[in-house]
Amino acid sequence: MNDDTAMRGERLTTTPIETHGATPMGSDRCVARRRHVLFVCGPGRMRSLTAEQVFATRPDLHVAAAGINSRAEHAVNADLVRWADVIFVMEDVQRRRLLDQFGEMMQDKSTVLLDIPDRYEYMDPQLIRLLKTKAVRHLG
Numbered sequence: 001m002n003d004d005t006a007m008r009g010e011r012l013t014t015t016p017i018e019t020h021g022a023t024p025m026g027s028d029r030c031v032a033r034r035r036h037v038l039f040v041c042g043p044g045r046m047r048s049l050t051a052e053q054v055f056a057t058r059p060d061l062h063v064a065a066a067g068i069n070s071r072a073e074h075a076v077n078a079d080l081v082r083w084a085d086v087i088f089v090m091e092d093v094q095r096r097r098l099l100d101q102f103g104e105m106m107q108d109k110s111t112v113l114l115d116i117p118d119r120y121e122y123m124d125p126q127l128i129r130l131l132k133t134k135a136v137r138h139l140g
Contacts, residue, residue: 002084007140023031032060032067034062035061035085035139036061036064036084036086037062037063037064037085037086037087037139038083038084038086038087038088038090039052039063039066039087040065040066040087040090041065041067041068041089041094042068042069042071042072042090042091042093042118043067043069043071043072044072044075044076045072045073045115045122046118046121046122046124047090047127047131048066048067049065049084049119050120050128051065051088051120054131054132055139058139061139064080064083066080068097076102077100078105080108081102081105081109085110086109086110086111086139087109087112088112088135089111089112090114090116090118091115091116092113093115098111098122112135112138114134115134116134120122
């Protein structure tokens with residue numbers, strides 16, 4: 001993919017369901033499991049995709065982004081909810097919709113409200129600062 005793809009807000013990483021799995025056979029060293037982090041916003045096009053890109057380079061995390069509304073290109077589904085160790089939502093409405101749609105699956109999930117309104121473009125510098133400030137408190 002090129003820089004034009006990133007500027008359009010298209011996904012630069014593969015989905016976690018496609019990529020996560022066991023440590024390769026024959027590996028002698030003990031590898032710590034990366035935390036699975038799901039970022040959710042309404043349409044899943046600006047805030048959550050930005051968060052995915054911002055945190056994708058952290059070696060201790062495996063990140064994904066999805067949207068909760070019907071217009072989402074990459075919609076939250078049961079597999080993503082099961083996969084996630086922690087779910088970050090941008091607004092409380094997304095947390096409520098996750099609870100409505102996935103009920104019991106959400107009972108043991110750590111859900112963090114970032115309180116970031118839907119007024120930012122993909123990779124907006126102010127959005128990046130907010131994400132780093134708010135999410136890092138919960139990610140270490």
